[in-house]
Amino acid sequence: MAAERDTPPLGSAAAGLADFREPEDGEDLFVSTASTLESSPSSPEPASLQVEDVSANSNGPKTAEILIDDDQDDLFAEATEEVSLDSPEREPILSDGPSPAITPVTPTALISNRIEPKVIGVPSMFERSLDEVEEEAGGDLFDINISVSDPEKVGKTSLTIFNQSEFSVKRRFSDFLGLHSKLASKYMHIGYIVPPAPEKSIVGMTKVKVGKEDLSSTEFVEKRRSALERYLMRTVKHPTLIQDPDVIQFLESSELPRAVSTQALSGAGILRMVNKAADAVNKMTIKMNESDAWFEEKQQQFENLDQQLRKLHASVEALVCHRKELSVNTASFARSAAMLGNSEDHTALSRALSQLAEVEEKIDQLHQEQAYADFYLFSELLGDYVRLITAVKGVFDQRMKTWSKWQDAQVMLQKKREAEAKLHLANKPDKLQQAKDEIKEWEGKVQQGERDFEQISKTIRKEVGRFEKERVKDFKVVIIKYLESLVHTQQQLIKYWEAFLPEAKAIA
Amino acid sequence: MLKEGKLFFEIYLHFSLLVDLNNDASLLIDIPDALCERDKVKFTVHTKTTLGTFQKPEFSVSRQHEDFIWLHDTLVETEEYAGLIIPPAPPKPDFESPREKMHKLGEGEASMTKEEYAKMKQELEAEYLAVFKKTVQVHEIFLQRLSSHPVFSKDRNFQIFLEYDQDLSVRRKNAKEMFGGFFKNMVKTADEVLISGTKEVDEFFDQEKTFLLDYFSKIKDATSKAEKMTRSHKNVADDYIHVSATLNTILYIPLSIPLSRHLEKLADLFEKLRKVEGRVASDQELKLTELLRYYMRDIQAAKDLLYRRARALADYENANKALDKARLKSKDVAQAQQHQQQCLQKFDTLSESGKKELTSFKGRRVLAFRKNLIEMAELEIKHAKSNMALLQGCVELLKSN
Numbered sequence: 001m002a003a004e005r006d007t008p009p010l011g012s013a014a015a016g017l018a019d020f021r022e023p024e025d026g027e028d029l030f031v032s033t034a035s036t037l038e039s040s041p042s043s044p045e046p047a048s049l050q051v052e053d054v055s056a057n058s059n060g061p062k063t064a065e066i067l068i069d070d071d072q073d074d075l076f077a078e079a080t081e082e083v084s085l086d087s088p089e090r091e092p093i094l095s096d097g098p099s100p101a102i103t104p105v106t107p108t109a110l111i112s113n114r115i116e117p118k119v120i121g122v123p124s125m126f127e128r129s130l131d132e133v134e135e136e137a138g139g140d141l142f143d144i145n146i147s148v149s150d151p152e153k154v155g156k157t158s159l160t161i162f163n164q165s166e167f168s169v170k171r172r173f174s175d176f177l178g179l180h181s182k183l184a185s186k187y188m189h190i191g192y193i194v195p196p197a198p199e200k201s202i203v204g205m206t207k208v209k210v211g212k213e214d215l216s217s218t219e220f221v222e223k224r225r226s227a228l229e230r231y232l233m234r235t236v237k238h239p240t241l242i243q244d245p246d247v248i249q250f251l252e253s254s255e256l257p258r259a260v261s262t263q264a265l266s267g268a269g270i271l272r273m274v275n276k277a278a279d280a281v282n283k284m285t286i287k288m289n290e291s292d293a294w295f296e297e298k299q300q301q302f303e304n305l306d307q308q309l310r311k312l313h314a315s316v317e318a319l320v321c322h323r324k325e326l327s328v329n330t331a332s333f334a335r336s337a338a339m340l341g342n343s344e345d346h347t348a349l350s351r352a353l354s355q356l357a358e359v360e361e362k363i364d365q366l367h368q369e370q371a372y373a374d375f376y377l378f379s380e381l382l383g384d385y386v387r388l389i390t391a392v393k394g395v396f397d398q399r400m401k402t403w404s405k406w407q408d409a410q411v412m413l414q415k416k417r418e419a420e421a422k423l424h425l426a427n428k429p430d431k432l433q434q435a436k437d438e439i440k441e442w443e444g445k446v447q448q449g450e451r452d453f454e455q456i457s458k459t460i461r462k463e464v465g466r467f468e469k470e471r472v473k474d475f476k477v478v479i480i481k482y483l484e485s486l487v488h489t490q491q492q493l494i495k496y497w498e499a500f501l502p503e504a505k506a507i508a
Numbered sequence: 509m510l511k512e513g514k515l516f517f518e519i520y521l522h523f524s525l526l527v528d529l530n531n532d533a534s535l536l537i538d539i540p541d542a543l544c545e546r547d548k549v550k551f552t553v554h555t556k557t558t559l560g561t562f563q564k565p566e567f568s569v570s571r572q573h574e575d576f577i578w579l580h581d582t583l584v585e586t587e588e589y590a591g592l593i594i595p596p597a598p599p600k601p602d603f604e605s606p607r608e609k610m611h612k613l614g615e616g617e618a619s620m621t622k623e624e625y626a627k628m629k630q631e632l633e634a635e636y637l638a639v640f641k642k643t644v645q646v647h648e649i650f651l652q653r654l655s656s657h658p659v660f661s662k663d664r665n666f667q668i669f670l671e672y673d674q675d676l677s678v679r680r681k682n683a684k685e686m687f688g689g690f691f692k693n694m695v696k697t698a699d700e701v702l703i704s705g706t707k708e709v710d711e712f713f714d715q716e717k718t719f720l721l722d723y724f725s726k727i728k729d730a731t732s733k734a735e736k737m738t739r740s741h742k743n744v745a746d747d748y749i750h751v752s753a754t755l756n757t758i759l760y761i762p763l764s765i766p767l768s769r770h771l772e773k774l775a776d777l778f779e780k781l782r783k784v785e786g787r788v789a790s791d792q793e794l795k796l797t798e799l800l801r802y803y804m805r806d807i808q809a810a811k812d813l814l815y816r817r818a819r820a821l822a823d824y825e826n827a828n829k830a831l832d833k834a835r836l837k838s839k840d841v842a843q844a845q846q847h848q849q850q851c852l853q854k855f856d857t858l859s860e861s862g863k864k865e866l867t868s869f870k871g872r873r874v875l876a877f878r879k880n881l882i883e884m885a886e887l888e889i890k891h892a893k894s895n896m897a898l899l900q901g902c903v904e905l906l907k908s909n
């Protein structure tokens with residue numbers, strides 16, 4: 001790992017981006033490639049996914065198993081798949097090859113670097129059922145590789161839902177936003193935690209000052225690329241989302257219809273804004289009778305976690321900032337020490353001061369690299385989780401809305417019954433039939449409302465469980481990587497100072 | 509920890525910028541403790557001597573910073589010492605930085621956990637203490653340079669400073685009235701011009717002049733850059749405190765239970781890292797920034813010597829002109845001649861002693877740099893090794909779970 005870190009962070013990116021075609025409308029063209037690899041011989045039928053009933057006391061009827069194909073929007077009812085679990089060395093989030101994320105994508109080298117396929121881990125919620133499933137269907141284990149890079153990159157798949165086994169596509173930033181928008185509108189209202197897309201505005205995305213260089217284009221592109229990659233990885237890790245036709249199309253189609261709804265001033269954009277505002281108002285006015293303590297607890301915990309994560313994120317952003325400052329100040333001192341060495345008339349001391357200047361120059365590089373690691377590994381991880389928790393909170397809100405709808409239906413039903421009773425007394429037979437029909441209609445709606453509510457509650461429990469498990473693995477992997485970057489910095493410091501020591505001793 | 513009143517502490521880190529100080533057993537001086545009262549620092553100056561010129565073999569007095577300045581100024585304004593490098597006066601104790609930070613901390617208290625606040629306060633108190641230690645040491649070194657100098661150690665005012673068991677404030681006031689800070693002002697503004705303007709026939713002094721003028725500006729720059737570097741290190745250490753504290757809060761949220769062991773280890777790690785980082789910062793400050801700062805002042809003192817010599821040369825040249833004039837007019841020739849001779853003698857004495865002083869100064873400087881650079885490198889290595897051990901330990905733990 002040390003060897004790879006010796007490459008200057010943005011050197012190769014700059015070279016790579018030189019051949020980067022200028023995208024229209026100033027948007028970046030990102031290449032999204034997906035590859036899936038079979039890790040075990042497959043039987044023709046994909047495995048069915050068994051989900052344990054997580055809700056001990058759900059608000060709805062118990063069901064023994066929930067197959068993914070119960071989802072209304074899933075067109076590929078048969079094509080469920082089992083995704084295998086990660087081993088700790090794999091990196092589900094950052095797929096720049098064995099080197100850490102601070103090394104930007106080098107265009108052509110990607111495949112050769114990738115010795116082992118990246119495996120997307122599914123939270124161990126499925127761990128228990130893994131054995132069952134394997135026994136049951138001789139389960140296929142599919143690995144999915146995602147990388148977002150500049151040029152074409154080829155991947156493999158044997159997932160039957162994909163048309164080809166290897167493919168790569170070019171996507172605009174707005175395409176990613178469009179994908180997220182579609183997924184959100186399809187899945188969030190039924191309780192799925194849809195991974196949030198990176199923010200459009202770079203200023204909103206981060207408060208991190210860059211220090212020496214201003215937010216240069218290479219750094220900007222790298223930040224965005226890395227964020228998009230993590231976004232896609234999270235999306236395809238979701239067992240439901242990976243089967244969504246929009247996702248498949250996104251990963252596979254050579255041509256994608258231009259996503260218009262992301263444009264802020266479009267009709268759809270305005271509609272979204274209005275809906276967001278309406279949601280905010282509703283949240284304040286809905287007072288739900290929470291019969292399930294689980295939801296109340298979790299909501300509170302997510303609220304706490306949100307607060308603390310934001311705080312932590314802010315602290316780490318400050319750390320990045322200060323580390324960059326340290327790098328700048330060290331470089332500045334190095335120059336000053338060199339000047340001092342030149343001015344010094346005692347030969348041996350002059351030499352030592354020049355050596356000191358060189359050491360400090362190397363150290364300033366170290367600090368800068370460390371700052372990149374601070375950012376790409378630690379800070380971005382936290383930022384992603386802050387955004388994810390916002391999505392989680394959104395899903396809880398959707399549940400409230402669903403409950404509210406159910407309640408409203410009940411109220412309406414009551415009204416219709418009262419109306420019918422009145423008509424009975426008033427003896428208007430023709431209107432009576434209509435009233436009876438309306439009662440039937442609203443009874444249906446009440447039932448549907450209850451079902452929806454139970455369904456979303458169930459889904460949320462499942463999703464939260466998945467989220468919790470995934471977080472553990474996510475976090476561990478990235479933190480270990482981050483700590484190893486810190487170790488590397490210290491190792492280098494020792495090296496440099498040990499080289500300097502004899503120089504200092506040589507002053508006579 | 510730092511409360512008003514007497515503060516006892518050990519000076520475990522003797523930052524001897526100069527070697528072979530205080531070696532002469534006939535006059536040993538140290539500042540064993542000091543008192544911090546409001547804005548004033550009161551130093552206890554302790555002397556042990558075998559010299560008969562003192563009334564007692566061992567004694568202590570209490571002195572303020574202004575007393576040191578008074579002593580320094582009297583030395584500067586003593587004619588006989590014109591050919592010597594007067595040790596630079598210690599800078600005024602400056603608690604501004606930690607005080608300001610403490611104020612900011614108080615304002616931000618509401619946004620932190622109790623633990624976080626306590627840690628930040630601890631850091632600040634350590635900073636206070638460090639400033640305190642630095643100022644004691646720099647005052648101590650000033651006295652030790654005087655005591656180890658063959659000429660200064662015999663200075664009458666120096667003896668009064670060490671021995672007089674009353675308050676020196678009366679003397680200080682008198683001195684101010686006498687000199688009115690005139691000489692100091694003159695030196696500050698005029699020396700550059702005078703030194704660089706005078707034509708130098710002596711090769712040694714010519715080289716020294718060129719060297720000192722250039723070196724001074726370079727070392728001044730290096731000092732301020734080193735200071736900035738140290739501050740950044742401190743900022744990083746402070747950030748670690750916040751990270752650690754927030755991690756500690758997060759691990760108590762029930763959602764984090766599967767991660768709580770990891771978070772705990774991580775929080776603990778950052779807490780330990782910040783201590784090491786803090787050490788790195790303070791060691792760098794002492795070994796590098798303070799070294800540069802001290803020699804910057806010392807170089808200024810050397811420049812002052814050059815100035816005095818240049819002044820003496822100018823006086824001599826003027827005396828020569830006056831002599832020529834007198835000869836022309838045939839008036840007061842003997843007087844003019846005597847004056848000219850005096851000036852020449854003064855100039856020669858100054859040059860001779862100046863040469864010796866500047867040569868030994870270089871030797872002193874080189875040795876001090878060597879010592880401190882070695883120590884700094886060794887400390888950096890030590891701290892990096894500590895950090896590495898901490899980090900690797902944590903990585904092992906995280907991987908094994």
